[in-house]
Structure formats: structure tokens, C-alpha cells
Amino acid sequence: MKRLIAVVIAVLVCFGVGYTARYIQASSILTWYPFLVKPGLTPPNIVFPIAWSIIYLLMGISVGLLWNKPAEIRNPAVWAFVVQLLLNFLWSVSFFYFRSPVLGVINILLLDVVVVYYVAEVYRINRLSAWLFLPYLLWLLFATYLNVYICCLLYTSPSPRDISGS
Secondary structure, eight states, rough: HHHHHHHHHHHHHHHHHHHHHHHHHHHHHHHHHGSOOOOOTOOOOOHHHHHHHHHOOOOHHHHTTTTSSOOEEEEEHHHHHHHHHHHHHHHHHIIIIIIOOHHHHHHHHHHHHHHHHHHHHHHOOHHHHHHHHHHHHHHHHHHHHHHHHHHHHHHHHHOOOHTTTO
């Protein structure tokens, strides 16, 4: 029963962070993001909430499975989880709220490193927890590609004024 409670709480925390990020980025998703030049591999908008729902569920289960391990074993992994969840949230703030693909790239590269660390750390403790994080890692690497692409085009494409010669 303790394990189930830990998993449920962890899942709820993940969804809470995701919901808060969704609230913060909502305006930019409607008024700014649609006008960015994005790569052809950008998924349709409907894919994002579906993917994140699955990812948050798996993330919560992953860390929840660690909760009943001895503190000296679980604490480094749990701290990595907390840091990655914070960076995950801050990416939404950086990219969408501040409308800064550059800050987004910096943030997501840090997030990539912390998630890889989490998976490696957790693999030694509970292999299922590590495997549950792999969809997130793959999605994150794809998101890194999207963010870098947008950033590069944003700062290398000529502005409409440059094209018109004004």
C-alpha cells in the first residue's frame, strides 16, 4: 500500500507541474508559437498533450517506485528527479513565457544532462524505473531538436524588412 501511495503522489505532482506549465504557456501557444518557423517533423498540436500525459504518468511511476528504498540509495536519484522536474517547468517559462528560444535551448540542454543522469542513477537501483523514463528521454531529445531548429532559424533567417530592402 505504501508503494501505491508513493506512486500516486508522485504522479499527481508531475501532473501538477505540467498543468501549471500549461497555464503559463497558454497565451504564447496561441499568439506566438504558431508564427515561428518550425521543422517539418513538428508534430500536430494535439500530439503534445497526449505525449505529455503519458510522460508525466511514467515519470511519476518511475520516481514513486524508488520511494520505499533506503534513503542513502534513493536520495541522489530523487534529487535528480526534482532538478529535472524543475528544469522541465522552467523550460516552459523560458521558451513560452519569455518567448526566448535561446533560453529554451540552454535550459533543455541542462535538462537533457540531468535526465540522462537520472536514468543512469536509477538503473542501478530499479531497472523498471529507468525503463519508464526512456520515453521521456526520447521525447526530450526530440524536443531539443525542435528547440534548436527554431532557435537557429529565428536568428539566421532574414526578417521581412531585410527582404524588402527597407
